[in-house]
Amino acid sequence: MCGIVGYIGKRDCSDVLMDGLEKLEYRGYDSAGIAVFENGSIKTVKTRGKLACMKAKLDNEGKPLGCCGIGHTRWATHGEPSDINSHPHSNGRVTIVHNGIIENYAELKDFLKEKGYVFLSQTDSEVVACLLDYYYSERNPLKAITETVKELRGSFALGILFKDFPDRIYAVRKASPLIVGKGDGEFFIASDIPAFLKYTKEYILLDDDEIVCMENGKAQFFNVHGIEVSKEVHTAEWDVEQAQKQGFPHYMLKEIHEQPDVADKTLKAVIKNGVPDFSDAGFTDDIMRSIKKVFVVACGTSMHAGIIARYAVEKLARIPVTVETASEFRYMDPIVGKDDLVILISQSGETADTKAGLELAKEKGAKTLAIVNVKYSAIARAADMCINTLAGPEIAVASTKAYTVQIAVLYLIAFRMAFANGNITEEELKALTKEIEKAPDAIRNILKKEDECRFIASRLVNVEKLFFIGRGFDYALSLEGSLKLKEITYIHSDAYAAGELKHGTISLIEEGVPVITIATQESVLPKTISNMEEVKARGATVIALARKGTKFAENTVDILFEIDTELPDMLTPLATVCGLQLIAYYTSVLRGIDPDKPRNLAKSVTTE
Numbered sequence: 334m335c336g337i338v339g340y341i342g343k344r345d346c347s348d349v350l351m352d353g354l355e356k357l358e359y360r361g362y363d364s365a366g367i368a369v370f371e372n373g374s375i376k377t378v379k380t381r382g383k384l385a386c387m388k389a390k391l392d393n394e395g396k397p398l399g400c401c402g403i404g405h406t407r408w409a410t411h412g413e414p415s416d417i418n419s420h421p422h423s424n425g426r427v428t429i430v431h432n433g434i435i436e437n438y439a440e441l442k443d444f445l446k447e448k449g450y451v452f453l454s455q456t457d458s459e460v461v462a463c464l465l466d467y468y469y470s471e472r473n474p475l476k477a478i479t480e481t482v483k484e485l486r487g488s489f490a491l492g493i494l495f496k497d498f499p500d501r502i503y504a505v506r507k508a509s510p511l512i513v514g515k516g517d518g519e520f521f522i523a524s525d526i527p528a529f530l531k532y533t534k535e536y537i538l539l540d541d542d543e544i545v546c547m548e549n550g551k552a553q554f555f556n557v558h559g560i561e562v563s564k565e566v567h568t569a570e571w572d573v574e575q576a577q578k579q580g581f582p583h584y585m586l587k588e589i590h591e592q593p594d595v596a597d598k599t600l601k602a603v604i605k606n607g608v609p610d611f612s613d614a615g616f617t618d619d620i621m622r623s624i625k626k627v628f629v630v631a632c633g634t635s636m637h638a639g640i641i642a643r644y645a646v647e648k649l650a651r652i653p654v655t656v657e658t659a660s661e662f663r664y665m666d667p668i669v670g671k672d673d674l675v676i677l678i679s680q681s682g683e684t685a686d687t688k689a690g691l692e693l694a695k696e697k698g699a700k701t702l703a704i705v706n707v708k709y710s711a712i713a714r715a716a717d718m719c720i721n722t723l724a725g726p727e728i729a730v731a732s733t734k735a736y737t738v739q740i741a742v743l744y745l746i747a748f749r750m751a752f753a754n755g756n757i758t759e760e761e762l763k764a765l766t767k768e769i770e771k772a773p774d775a776i777r778n779i780l781k782k783e784d785e786c787r788f789i790a791s792r793l794v795n796v797e798k799l800f801f802i803g804r805g806f807d808y809a810l811s812l813e814g815s816l817k818l819k820e821i822t823y824i825h826s827d828a829y830a831a832g833e834l835k836h837g838t839i840s841l842i843e844e845g846v847p848v849i850t851i852a853t854q855e856s857v858l859p860k861t862i863s864n865m866e867e868v869k870a871r872g873a874t875v876i877a878l879a880r881k882g883t884k885f886a887e888n889t890v891d892i893l894f895e896i897d898t899e900l901p902d903m904l905t906p907l908a909t910v911c912g913l914q915l916i917a918y919y920t921s922v923l924r925g926i927d928p929d930k931p932r933n934l935a936k937s938v939t940t941e
């Protein structure tokens with residue numbers, strides 16, 4: 334949700350900022366802008382539209398020439414996407430870029446209007462520029478920032494330039510991500526590591542309300558009282574190549590194809606001596622034995638991973654699991670306490686609702702376990718225990734590889750919890766672990782069927798609506814298949830437990846409506862086949878994803894996509910999901926949509 338960058342050093346700042354914004358475009362792409370110190374004064378260029386519009390504007394008008402500046406790519410919250418609402422915003426002597434939401438902006442605006450400030454935009458962010466200017470009465474930038482931060486409610490990551498201090502950048506954050514990249518005599522700020530990975534792998538995390546001042550090859554950090562603090566330098570484990578398209582037309586396709594490798598890496602990181610072992614994360618057998626109930630709290634695709642976990646943990650460990658969407662959990666006064674485990678799943682580790690769910694769970698005394706893809710992210714740092722998935726940077730808005738590694742870890746948790754609670758023996762634990770180790774090959778096999786996925790996509794390209802159905806693990810996966818397809822194709826799609834369809838939804842089935850049926854679970858296969866026949870009898874086009882060799886009566890299935898895998902039924906989602914991702918991807922491309930940047934969506938939802 335909005336990407337911010339900043340650079341100070343010896344390079345051409347406009348180029349570095351535009352480069353960084355390109356890497357952050359997944360966070361928002363309705364407008365963009367940069368502000369750079371050029372010969373001691375700030376030159377701002379900004380425009381509505383994707384980054385390509387910004388590039389065109391810089392080509393036409395000339396890029397600002399300097400070595401210090403800030404940039405922004407926007408996902409509109411307050412005020413429509415327009416030139417005027419684009420960042421950077423300047424008011425008085427201050428220019429800022431902002432990611433987050435200022436919840437009390439209306440009252441601050443009234444206050445500032447009374448003081449004579451005139452507002453140009455409809456954004457909440459401009460209020461911050463004015464407030465900084467208001468508190469800049471003593472021409473002390475640090476004081477202006479500390480005073481301003483005390484007044485702001487909500488979330489913010491800010492890059493700040495003071496007109497009186499050329500070639501100096503300030504930044505501050507609270508509840509929105511912001512990291513400082515440390516190069517050789519140069520510094521960067523960014524919402525996410527890929528923005529500066531090309532230049533440096535070293536970075537420093539800012540805690541809530543911490544301020545950084547960067548000037549002359551030096552960075553100083555201060556707490557909210559203006560007192561200098563020392564910070565640890567981390568080294569990113571991600572490579573530059575991982576954050577690039579590497580010859581694929583879209584990040585999404587590249588990320589789908591990375592799945593065998595990242596699944597392998599993630600599995601290897603938590604399997605020790607042939608069994609899953611989470612003791613490094615502090616998630617020991619003793620803790621597992623003490624848990625009476627599990628809550629999974631997450632959003633979107635990560636929440637769908639939680640639904641797979643529910644089936645796996647309940648089946649194997651026989652511990653009740655509730656999966657809650659984080660935006661509900663945080664306000665529902667959940668009955669959760671010290672004997673419960675709350676698992677927070679998040680690719681970004683920054684999702685506002687999931688983070689609030691974590692805080693609530695901690696307040697209520699529950700044990701908290703984060704499963705995150707971004708190391709040291711807010712959720713990773715705040716949870717009692719944390720397991721890092723190793724998907725590497727996920728840049729496409731639609732989550733693919735992050736989901737696959739999340740479910741891989743969740744299956745392993747289910748195995749280990751089953752063992753810790755005496756539901757399975759060590760031999761059985763080892764056998765299950767051996768089975769999941771086949772996942773990378775199973776995924777590779779599905780990825781070879783890209784042409785079949787493209788063919789299925791060609792049959793979906795002009796439909797108005799479609800349905801996904803399945804039972805058990807296949808139902809859990811249907812939810813994800815449906816979300817993936819609708820978010821990047823704009824075709825209305827819904828997922829149902831196959832047995833639920835005739836309780837209302839079947840009235841929507843008419844001639845030619847596609848019903849994508851996932852039918853890999855042997856124990857409920859006859860039931861799923863009956864449901865396929867019911868929709869077929871009403872004119873549906875049935876597209877079935879089923880294990881190789883599954884027999885269907887003649888004319889039940891219009892298109893069969895065979896899942897050729899040795900994985901046991903419970904684990905087939907690890908492979909099947911890749912087929913669903915490819916179908917969604919190609920449908921999006923055939924409809925002329927950019928699957929990496931679907932309309933209205935942004936990655937890393939740091940607002941409620």
Ligand code: F6R
Nearest residue numbers: 633634635679680681684731732
């Ligand atoms: C869908 C998608 C979103 C995210 C959701 C949670 O493809 O990517 O539904 O899964 O916004 O994000 P994280 O996992 O970063 O908390």
